[in-house]
Amino acid sequence: MKTIITAEGNTLQAKFDLRFGRASWFCLLDEINGKTEFIENDFKESQSGAGTRVAQKIADFGAEKVISGDFGPKAKDLLDALNIQMVILQDDTLTVDDIIQKLK
Amino acid sequence: MPRPVNPRKIVAPPRFRELVPSGAPHGKREPVEFLYEEYEAVKLADYENLNHKEAADLMGISRPTFARIYENARRKIARAMVEIRPLATVYGNAYMDNSWYYCKKCHARFTIPGDKPKNQCPVCKSTDQIELINPENEK
Numbered sequence: 001m002k003t004i005i006t007a008e009g010n011t012l013q014a015k016f017d018l019r020f021g022r023a024s025w026f027c028l029l030d031e032i033n034g035k036t037e038f039i040e041n042d043f044k045e046s047q048s049g050a051g052t053r054v055a056q057k058i059a060d061f062g063a064e065k066v067i068s069g070d071f072g073p074k075a076k077d078l079l080d081a082l083n084i085q086m087v088i089l090q091d092d093t094l095t096v097d098d099i100i101q102k103l104k
Numbered sequence: 105m106p107r108p109v110n111p112r113k114i115v116a117p118p119r120f121r122e123l124v125p126s127g128a129p130h131g132k133r134e135p136v137e138f139l140y141e142e143y144e145a146v147k148l149a150d151y152e153n154l155n156h157k158e159a160a161d162l163m164g165i166s167r168p169t170f171a172r173i174y175e176n177a178r179r180k181i182a183r184a185m186v187e188i189r190p191l192a193t194v195y196g197n198a199y200m201d202n203s204w205y206y207c208k209k210c211h212a213r214f215t216i217p218g219d220k221p222k223n224q225c226p227v228c229k230s231t232d233q234i235e236l237i238n239p240e241n242e243k
C-alpha cells in the first residue's frame with residue numbers, strides 16, 4: 001500500500017510539512033517494501049486550487065493514504081471521494097522518518 | 105467583489121482524468137477544462153434523464169444555476185469535439201460528504217474510506233481507541 005507524507009525537503013531527515021496543497025515535497029512511501037521516493041510539488045506557488053490539484057496527482061500515484069497537517073475543505077472532499085484515507089498529525093517537530101517509524 | 109459561488113453537491117467525481125480524442129491528425133492539444141459539477145450536470149440530465157428541477161435539487165442549487173452549469177458543460181463538450189481537444193476533468197466548486205475519526209492513543213485524526221478496515225488507527229494500528237468526531241463540533 002502506498003502512502004504520501006508531506007515534507008519540507010527531499011530527504012528522510014526533512015521536517016514533516018503541515019501544509020497539504022502547498023507542501024514543498026511529497027514522500028511516496030511503499031508500506032510493503034519500505035521504499036521511499038520524493039516528488040516535488042509543482043503546485044506549491046499556485047494561487048488557488050493547489051489542494052485539489054495535488055489530490056488528483058496523489059490519486060495518479062496510486063496512493064491510498066495521505067499524512068499531512070491539515071486539509072482544506074475542497075481537498076478533503078475530493079480525497080474522500082477518491083477513496084484516499086486522510087491522516088492529520090499536528091506535530092511539526094516530526095521528521096519524515098519519524099512518521100515512517102510510527103507506521104511500522 | 106462578486107458574490108461567492110455556492111458549492112455544488114456531487115455524488116462522486118468523474119472516474120477519469122481526461123477524455124482524449126483518438127485518430128486526430130496532429131499531436132495532443134491544450135485540453136478543455138471540464139469541471140466536476142459540469143460532469144455531474146451532464147450525468148444527471150442526460151444519462152439519468154432527470155429534469156433540470158430534480159437535478160438542481162440533487163446538487164443543492166437553483167434551477168437557473170443548474171441550467172447555466174449544464175449549458176457551459178455542453179459548450180465545452182462541443183468545443184472539445186470540434187476543436188479536437190481533450191476534455192480534462194478539473195475540480196470546480198463541488199463538495200462531497202465525509203466524516204472524521206480520532207485516535208485517542210496517538211492523537212491522529214483520519215478518515216476511513218469505504219475499502220479500509222473499520223475501527224483501526226492508520227498510524228499506530230490500535231483498534232480500541234477510535235472515536236467518531238462529531239461533525240457539528242468540527243464546523
